[in-house]
Amino acid sequence: MTVFLLRRLVQAVPIVLGIATLVFFLLALAPGDAVSFLVSPNITPEALEQIRRNMGLDQPVHIRYLRWMGSMLTGDFGISLTRNEPVRDIILAILPNTLTLSLSAILLAFAGGILIGVFQAVRHNRLADSALSVIGLFFYSMPSFWLALMLILVFSLGARNLWEWPIWFPASGMTSVDYPFMSPGEQIRDRLAHLVLPSLSLALVLAAGIARYMRASMLEVIRQDYVRTARSKGLSEFRVIARHALPNGLIPIVTLLGLYLPTFFSGAVLIETVFAWPGMGRLVVDAIFQRDYPVVMAGTFIFAVLVVIGNLVADALYAIVDPRIRYE
């Protein structure tokens, strides 16, 4: 399998470079550049030209492309045109925030979705199954940013100001402002508290979908002969479901993981905005509007790499859940 994964990695290189090239030239087509946003009569045209020169924007697009590609291959993403910092430093500071949010949301979504799906399959066509289906459909059809605002209204504003619940969650940011002065234990608690609402808003919508897939897949598996055999052997119902049915029921879900991983790294921009989460989605979307080419390019590049890694993880998981799959 290692050989297979390595081969896939090598194949990914031209894909990632191709995406980066395409995005570079598409961006170059957009009217205006980072300097054209400095709207003020105090800025003389000479100063604008000078700033363009300092940023290297006075060069023709193919030269800029070659320069960018050259420095990127050596790990240098250039300097942000609007934040005036090396893009590498910005990404290093912000990428972990995105990974924290997306990985915790994925863990929550898959753990929750799988559990609910299995439960529904076991209680097929009973009241609990129907009730969960309705609730699932409710979340599944809800835009995540709207759900996010509702969670804030209930668990932050309502919980604290209206109903005075003992527990309420912060509505924005990754940490409290006095975080640096907390003990390590408090710091972890503070971070987890800030993580709850954003990861729930991402996970709930997703978990609802996963539960539906899981339910269908388990229903399929439960009808199989080997499950009946396991039951007739006198195994406990828990053992039948957990040891015999579940591993086979999981196979389609792994496909979902491969599909969802990439959208999570890049697609959380609305959630990041609502919860003031300093993540990659916001960084790149802001950069697109400000024509901050180096940041957009670096962001695209990293998203592309994460997509490739996400797909590889899904491929590896296939082999793990299904012993019949062998990569040569």
Add this chain to the structure above:
Amino acid sequence: MTRRTETLFLSAALAATVSGCLGGDAASRTAANLPPFCQEVLPRVEAFLAGFAHPEEPRFGGTAIVGTIGEMPSGMNALVSTDYTASQHQTFVHLMTLVRLDENFEPAPYLAESWEFDEAAETLTFRLRDDVYWHDGTPTTADDVAFTFARATHPETGFPNAAFWAHYAGGEAGVRVIDARTVEFSVAPHAEYLDSWRSTAIMPAHLLGEVPPAELRQHPFGSRCPVGNGPFVFESHQADASWSFRRNPAFPEGLGGPPYLERYVYRIIPEQTTLLTELLTESIDFYLSPGPDQVPQIEDAPHLGLRVFPFRGYDIVAWNSRRPQLADARVRRAITLGIDRGEILQAIRRGHGTVANAGVPPFHWGYLAETADSLSHDPERAAALLEQAGWSDRDGDGVREGPAGERLELTVKYNLGNQQREDIAQILQAQLDPLGVSVTPQVVEWGTLLNQINTPELRDFDGVVIGWVPEFRVDDRDLFHSEEVDQPYGWAGTADPEIDRLVDTLRVVMTREEAVPLWHELQYRILEVQPYTYLYHVERLAGLNRRLEGVRLDARGEWVGIREWWIPADLR
């Protein structure tokens, strides 16, 4: 790898990533990533501050948190700074300017103790305070002022406000350091000569003197480890999340002494609903600037107060007089008469503002109050003016036609994502329709819109809903002088000898007594020429937690009095 070990490996890798992200101490993580400049400078700041005791007085202490939607991308580097909030922090929070404005908008001493002109008004001499220190303990001297000026006028720096120095002899030649506390500049006589020194913060020569001008923009000083001399010391900056500052215990007693607040945090929360929630749940103390629709909720909360204060900004519809429909000033005046600007102000900003007739704001000493009611909503006068200019609805289709048969159809553009401007464009459409003026609102992405209106060869618009935030030194030359028609901001294409004469004279008149009548003349003339439909002067809103006391807000800005903000001990 066997199946089991693979599973273990994968889950371990996943767990490591998650715990690494969760448990890692943010401070230590960023410290490791700091550029060498910061690693060298920050310990010096730490060492200097360690020598001061905590002030005893009861008002001292507590953390105030300001929440707003935007990051300060240009950071604390005054030499490359372009955004309003960053400039506010440079002048009032972290750095210092030579002069500041007092409550009456008169220049007052700050870093400079005094200043004087020679008799010919060609040499301007500043005498500096001797008790101001950079946050690393180095005294602030005339060398820092000379350095700031030399870099701000150096072409390679790309100092964005080059117009500040139009009347200064630039570069090293224009400035002389007489001694550590005295510095003089060669200038040509001009109006509001101190205004550049009100808005340009002084930068530390001992830290940035060796940096090549073209590299100042990307120097880590800006956003990673600025070292100022103002009332607050930089503590940390997390991109897109927050800026933290703490009290500068060495801030001169002669300027009021150190600030009351122990810490001040600027938080970036890009969604207004979240901002309001954070204000209501007391997670932030100061919400800048809430949407007018959020005002009732702030007013209803017993622990919050709404503050309304004047601002320099104004919103306009700029008309492109190069278009045949808009070439005649009578048509532009008729359009303004056809618009109920009071209603727009009420609808868009719940009345928080003043209907405008020129770019001179109501708090400015040159403001002409008599024109306030000129061109107020009067459809009959508007119709008469249009008839007089030859525009009437000859074919009865509801849209007027001009002398050559062209229809009075206008496309009014606004930028994507700006709800207020979208609403304005639609109100214009509704209000002008009965007048026989057909307006089509059109949304354009901001970067594209700027390109369409600023590029002299393009000027691809009839009208555009947009705003300006002028300096205190109001100067409309770039907007309306005939020599500027083919420069980026000559949107209206105005060429009027009277306006040319007035804006040119206003630039060099040195006393307010002489300038006031000229300002009045200019405002009358602008009513006549009507290059823009001025909509309103903006008033800013702020939601404040009542525990935060001593907050003074006026047109100078939100942070002007931050040194005097305080929180009662039992509410910290």
